[in-house]
Amino acid sequence: MDWGNLANALTLANLALALFGVVAGTVIGSIPGLSATMAVAVLVPITFAMEPASALILLGAIYTGAIYGGAYSAILLNTPGTPSAIATTFDGYPMAKRGDGDLAVAIACYASVFGGMVGALALLLLAPPLSTVALAFGPVEYLWLSVFGLSLIASLSTGNVLKGLAGGAFGLLLSCVGVAEISADIRLTFGSSTMIGGIEVVGALIGLYCIPVLIDLVATPERHLKVEDEVRSVRFKEGALIAWKSRINLLRSSVIGTVIGILPGAGGSVAGLVAYSEAKRTAKPGQKFGEGEPDGIMATEAANNATVGGGFIPTLVLGIPGTPPDAVILGALLVQGVRTGPALFDGGGSIVYTFIFGLFIATILMLPTGLLIGRYAYKTIVTIPKTILVPTVGFMTIIGTYAIRNSISDVIIMIGLGSVGWVLSRFGFAASPIVLGLILGPIAEQGFVQAWIIGEATGNLTGMFFGRPISLAIIAFTILTLIYPVIQSRRARRLARTQANSND
Amino acid sequence: MTENTTKPGGKDIGTLLVAALFVGLGLLTLHDVTGYSDSDSIVFPTTVAYALIFFSVLVIIYSWLKPNLENGFGSGDWWRRLMLVASMIAACLMMPYTGFLPATAVAFVGSLIAARHEGWDFRSAAVFAVSGAVIMGAFYALFRFALNVPLP
Numbered sequence: 001m002d003w004g005n006l007a008n009a010l011t012l013a014n015l016a017l018a019l020f021g022v023v024a025g026t027v028i029g030s031i032p033g034l035s036a037t038m039a040v041a042v043l044v045p046i047t048f049a050m051e052p053a054s055a056l057i058l059l060g061a062i063y064t065g066a067i068y069g070g071a072y073s074a075i076l077l078n079t080p081g082t083p084s085a086i087a088t089t090f091d092g093y094p095m096a097k098r099g100d101g102d103l104a105v106a107i108a109c110y111a112s113v114f115g116g117m118v119g120a121l122a123l124l125l126l127a128p129p130l131s132t133v134a135l136a137f138g139p140v141e142y143l144w145l146s147v148f149g150l151s152l153i154a155s156l157s158t159g160n161v162l163k164g165l166a167g168g169a170f171g172l173l174l175s176c177v178g179v180a181e182i183s184a185d186i187r188l189t190f191g192s193s194t195m196i197g198g199i200e201v202v203g204a205l206i207g208l209y210c211i212p213v214l215i216d217l218v219a220t221p222e223r224h225l226k227v228e229d230e231v232r233s234v235r236f237k238e239g240a241l242i243a244w245k246s247r248i249n250l251l252r253s254s255v256i257g258t259v260i261g262i263l264p265g266a267g268g269s270v271a272g273l274v275a276y277s278e279a280k281r282t283a284k285p286g287q288k289f290g291e292g293e294p295d296g297i298m299a300t301e302a303a304n305n306a307t308v309g310g311g312f313i314p315t316l317v318l319g320i321p322g323t324p325p326d327a328v329i330l331g332a333l334l335v336q337g338v339r340t341g342p343a344l345f346d347g348g349g350s351i352v353y354t355f356i357f358g359l360f361i362a363t364i365l366m367l368p369t370g371l372l373i374g375r376y377a378y379k380t381i382v383t384i385p386k387t388i389l390v391p392t393v394g395f396m397t398i399i400g401t402y403a404i405r406n407s408i409s410d411v412i413i414m415i416g417l418g419s420v421g422w423v424l425s426r427f428g429f430a431a432s433p434i435v436l437g438l439i440l441g442p443i444a445e446q447g448f449v450q451a452w453i454i455g456e457a458t459g460n461l462t463g464m465f466f467g468r469p470i471s472l473a474i475i476a477f478t479i480l481t482l483i484y485p486v487i488q489s490r491r492a493r494r495l496a497r498t499q500a501n502s503n504d
Numbered sequence: 505m506t507e508n509t510t511k512p513g514g515k516d517i518g519t520l521l522v523a524a525l526f527v528g529l530g531l532l533t534l535h536d537v538t539g540y541s542d543s544d545s546i547v548f549p550t551t552v553a554y555a556l557i558f559f560s561v562l563v564i565i566y567s568w569l570k571p572n573l574e575n576g577f578g579s580g581d582w583w584r585r586l587m588l589v590a591s592m593i594a595a596c597l598m599m600p601y602t603g604f605l606p607a608t609a610v611a612f613v614g615s616l617i618a619a620r621h622e623g624w625d626f627r628s629a630a631v632f633a634v635s636g637a638v639i640m641g642a643f644y645a646l647f648r649f650a651l652n653v654p655l656p
Contacts, residue, residue: 160563160566160572162559162562162563162566163519163563165555165559166523166526166556166559166560166562166563169526169552169555169556169559170526170529170556172552172555172556173529173530173533173549173552173553173556176533176548176549176552180540180542180544180545182542182544182545183540183541183542183544183545184542185540185541185542185545187536187537187540187545187549188533188536188549190532190536211589214588214615215585215588215589216580217619218581218584218585218587218588218615218618218619219578219579219580219581219582219584219585220579220580220581220621221621221622386619387616387619387620387621387622387632388616388632388635388636388639389619390588390615390616390618390619391611391612391613391615391616391619391636392639394588394592394611394612394615395608395611395612395615395639395640395643396643398592398595398596398608398611399604399608399643399644399647399653399655402604402653402655403647403651403653406653406654408596408599408600408656411596412593412596415589415592415593415596419589423522424522426518426575426576426577426578427516427518427519427522427575427576428519428572428575429522441548441552444548445548448547448548449544449547449548452547453544
């Protein structure tokens with residue numbers, strides 16, 4: 001590492017690119033349907049004429065800004081701007097509804113910056129050794145990772161766990177619709193050409209999270225968000241104080257995000273959900289997750305922004321993209337003639353270290369720009385009349401969903417799923433387990449079928465599924481996640497009984 | 505589990521119906537998999553269908569024994585909800601024939617009427633019409649020209 005690379009990253013041109021990237025990414029990421037992948041993909045062509053390090057800085061800044069931007073619509077509209085902000089809706093929207101949207105936006109910004117810094121630090125210091133983690137993950141590890149993800153249903157089901165499990169199974173079934181991942185069978189379309197393309201995850205989550213809110217908004221004359229008597233600016237100091245008090249949660253979530261970011265295919269949505277679940281599992285007495293708990297927002301936002309740095313580790317060291325936007329960036333690097341691999345850190349170190357310092361700068365720039373954009377986004381959403389907000393959001397859901405695959409079928413499925421999701425939510429079937437099933441379904445199926453084929457070919461099916469150390473560790477962690485709430489509630493009951501006895 | 509609001513004799517019909525529909529969906533899936541040619545395509549949906557049926561039956565039993573009578577569609581105007589969804593679906597169906605902007609204008613106007621509770625006068629109608637045109641035009645331009653999305 002050469003400190004001259006820091007000076008390279010701090011040139012006026014690179015600073016301007018980082019600022020532009022963060023602002024553009026934040027704005028694009030805040031629009032439902034426009035994911036971080038799309039933000040990076042759309043702006044890739046403008047990097048082709050740039051120096052490789054500058055191109056990487058711009059793409060990294062867009063990526064990190066887009067991941068953070070997803071929090072705005074998650075908090076203010078209950079619609080994750082990007083899939084990685086799914087868990088931000090759980091506590092962000094309840095906070096906004098009770099009049100604390102400004103605080104939620106500030107907290108999300110602090111957490112995103114913290115997570116982004118931890119991810120970038122891991123990229124700077126630990127890239128080559130950490131990249132071996134990605135190589136150690138085979139199909140069966142991905143299967144168990146998705147099973148672990150599904151075990152989060154228990155903690156995400158704020159109402160009824162049984163309904164959460166049924167909803168998760170429904171989501172898994174939805175993930176099977178269309179052409180099968182492994183073979184070419186067309187599944188569960190029941191003859192409908194609309195369904196052949198399958199259910200697009202981003203469109204589905206726009207439908208499941210946004211359409212029910214719109215249906216509820218139009219039904220009654222009440223305001224969409226609670227407005228305080230005087231519209232405040234974003235609560236910087238209060239947010240910073242809350243973030244400082246939850247520094248352990250921030251650090252834990254950032255580490256989770258970094259590690260999950262390293263695993264190819266897992267991405268920010270899984271990282272956010274896992275970090276949220278961990279924050280909920282280790283909640284202090286009195287914390288009410290799902291009802292507007294700041295720790296829930298911090299866990300998700302720190303984790304999803306940490307995946308940016310984490311995802312770059314296998315991308316740059318192994319040439320294996322850690323997250324979907326990394327795949328686009330990898331393509332851009334190949335166009336630039338940059339060959340990824342361990343040698344990039346040795347021989348061609350100047351490019352990669354200039355980029356890493358650029359990522360730090362972009363993450364730091366996200367603090368003022370994020371708070372500033374958040375302030376205007378909050379004021380706009382709070383003061384805009386519901387009469388114009390509903391059709392505008394409705395229009396954005398249609399154009400955003402259409403843009404993903406240029407498909408009208410996706411828009412029809414989005415509206416249909418949203419309407420079904422509204423009915424289900426009215427009877428206690430939450431959207432989150434369904435979305436979790438939909439996201440993890442393909443990972444689980446691919447891992448299961450591939451592991452099965454390898455196990456049969458090697459004649460050791462049991463060893464394949466239960467004989468690998470990482471798999472066993474994930475299985476143990478899954479079991480712990482499932483039984484910990486039971487142990488915790490028993491311990492709380494015992495403590496309450498002891499206190500009652502001592503009072504007597 | 506949630507704390508349920510129960511009263512003797514009352515049933516949470518909505519939950520029972522939804523869970524029954526899930527059971528039906530699971531059975532339909534088990535029927536559908538019989539038509540697949542590759543066994544690799546069959547294993548996962550079959551397993552999931554059994555899980556869906558199992559958990560849905562448990563939901564039925566639990567809801568039957570401890571119904572949550574707070575569940576339901578709640579208050580609010582049904583015509584507004586239906587108008588919102590119907591106008592959005594109508595826009596999708598019209599899109600291949602009329603193009604993107606005219607079709608989504610139908611969804612926009614439908615949602616506008618559904619969301620307006622304060623009554624209408626000429627001035628408010630004009631303000632919303634102009635605002636709507638500006639918003640739709642701006643987003644259309646962003647997606648069509650800046651992001652190169654081939655909108656119909």
